[in-house]
Amino acid sequence: MKSQKTTATAEKLIDIAESFFAEKGFYGTSIRDLADGIAIAKSSLLHHYPSKEKLYGAVLKKLAGEMTLEVKYIRKQFTDEKEQIFQFVQLLCNNSEKKPNRENIILRELIDNPKRAEKAKKWFFVDYFKELTGIIKSGQTKGLFKPINPEIFILQLLGAHRYLIISLPTVKQFFDEKIYQQILKDHRTELETFVNERLINEEGV
Amino acid sequence: MKSQKTTATAEKLIDIAESFFAEKGFYGTSIRDLADGIAIAKSSLLHHYPSKEKLYGAVLKKLAGEMTLEVKYIRKQFTDEKEQIFQFVQLLCNNSEKKPNRENIILRELIDNPKRAEKAKKWFFVDYFKELTGIIKSGQTKGLFKPINPEIFILQLLGAHRYLIISLPTVKQFFDEKIYQQILKDHRTELETFVNERLINEEGV
DNA sequence: CACTCTACCGACCGATCGGTAGACAGTCAA
DNA sequence: TTGACTGTCTACCGATCGGTCGGTAGAGTG
CATH class of the missing domain: 1.10.10.60 (Homeodomain-like)
Incomplete structure (x- = not known):
């Protein structure tokens, strides 16, 4: 061994x-x-x-692999696309508390990738992104989601979450430390509202 | 001279x-x-x-100053807080096309600031952020906005926009190059919807 | 004229960067 | 027992980093 x-x-x-x-x-x-x-x-x-580049690539690959798996697991576990997207919001919020490193790396990679992409480097998060937009597209064919652009919706959802998460350490000075948990909880609720407003609710209204 | x-x-x-x-x-x-x-x-x-640090600080200071001024100008130009926040969305979208550098620097600074902050460096975007939350707080006292958390709302709005903007160069491979302008236009509309859903509309319902 | 100040320069510094070369110890198969 | 392989080490490399130094040209001032 x-x-x-x-x-x-x-x-x-x-x-x-x-x-x-x-x-x-x-x-x-x-x-x-x-x-x-x-x-x-x-x-x-x-x-x-x-090389340093190879190590960095290995980190990204592992991270992207984990994240893609998590989304695929949700899609397998729940058949209803509405349930899937809400579960994903929970996943996002939970992971940010458990694995705060992730959001930083992903943001950095998004900013730096265009330069690196010229050197013919692939983007590791393709599958992750396609799984997420796949939820919306699949849900739209069933009439569950409003006819929004799936890519825009996913990017705005991810952005609303990740930007807030990486801002928190800096913005924390404005918050009373005691209500920090409340902020995270309210943020989660607001994300759910954001998703909810893009669902088609056949029963109500 | x-x-x-x-x-x-x-x-x-x-x-x-x-x-x-x-x-x-x-x-x-x-x-x-x-x-x-x-x-x-x-x-x-x-x-x-x-020093390199001083130069970097000067760049941030200039950038933050410009952005704060722009928001202050909107607040002076329009008395209605609803109008102010919609104008701000237009400002965000227009600036991203005219000055694409901005979003990168701001994102990088947000990620890196917590480390630098330990060295007792101030955060240059305090005034900018307070002007924006000020719009919401002022509007809430007049019953124009729903009772959401102003800081969370602003961060989610900024995040939904900036994340999408910095993602575009990478994600563009999924889009037909010809519909690039359509993406930006739809994104703008979606941001307006996001804001609109957090207004209190006395007349309608 | 002498003096000062500003903008600028080339040469140089110690530190650190990513990466290489070669030696050595342990493991395993023939 | 021998030889190949693996993981680790120390020593070293050229390149580049941020920053300092002494000095110069020129404009302003008395």
Whole structure:
């Protein structure tokens, strides 16, 4: 079982790289700091990932894979598209509290990707995005959602959430620390309202 | 008029720094490149702004000042808070087409600010944010807006817009290039709907 | 004329960057 | 036992980083 230790080191690298890239960005993170962070030599890091870019790519790939899986799981678990999109809102909010790194990395990647894309790098979040717009498109054929543009709706929903999340540390000075949890709860409710207003409700009205 | 040439150089520095910081971020931008970009020596750059941090701060300050002024102008120009917030949506959308750098810098700053804030740096967008929430709070006392949390509303509105804008270059591969303008137009309409749903409409229902 | 101030410059600094080379210890198969 | 492979290390590389230094040209001022 020689590969066990190796795998463990590689995974530790991914983990610490995820948090460092999230906090300081690609250019702000040095592979020296990453290696020091898990107490190995820098050249040992480069043994597992032959370049900083490759390591960064591995982090993105793992992150995108996890997120896509989570959405696919929701789509398999619930047949009703309305239920799916509300479950996704819950997933978004819950993950932001459990895994705050994610939003930072995704935002940074969105900003930086256009430059990198010129170097023929693929966008890791394609499947994630297509799963989400797929919910809306599927729901629209069943007459569950209003005839909005699915891509715009998803981007606005993700944006309304992620922007607020990354703003919180900065904006927190305006809030009483005690009502911080209340903010997160109200935000969740507002997101649900946003979704709800784009549903077609056959029974009411 | 000795200061004319100096001012011109300093302004050129601010301009190129704004576009470089927006595109590559703080760590991804070197003061060498900035100096080369306007054909002066690096030491000359450091004559005008004694450090990279100071230059970055000057860019943020100018940007925040402009944006705050724009909002204040809207508030002075229109007395009705409903009109103010709709005008602000127009401002957001128009500026994203005219000055695409802005959204990048603001997003980057929001992500990075918490680290910098530890070094006792102030947040340049305080006034901007307070002007915007001020519109909502003022409108709520007049019974024009639903009793939502003003900070959450503003953050979600800004997020829905800015996230979509910075995503467009990446997501564009999914869109036919010809309908790009239609996307921007639909996005604007959706933002207006988002705002509209949070108004209290005494007449209708 | 002498003095000061501003804008600017090239040369240089120590530190840090991403990445390479080579040695060494442990493991496993032949 | 030997040889190939793996993971790790120290030592080192050229490039680039932000920033300092001493100095110069020119305009303003007395």
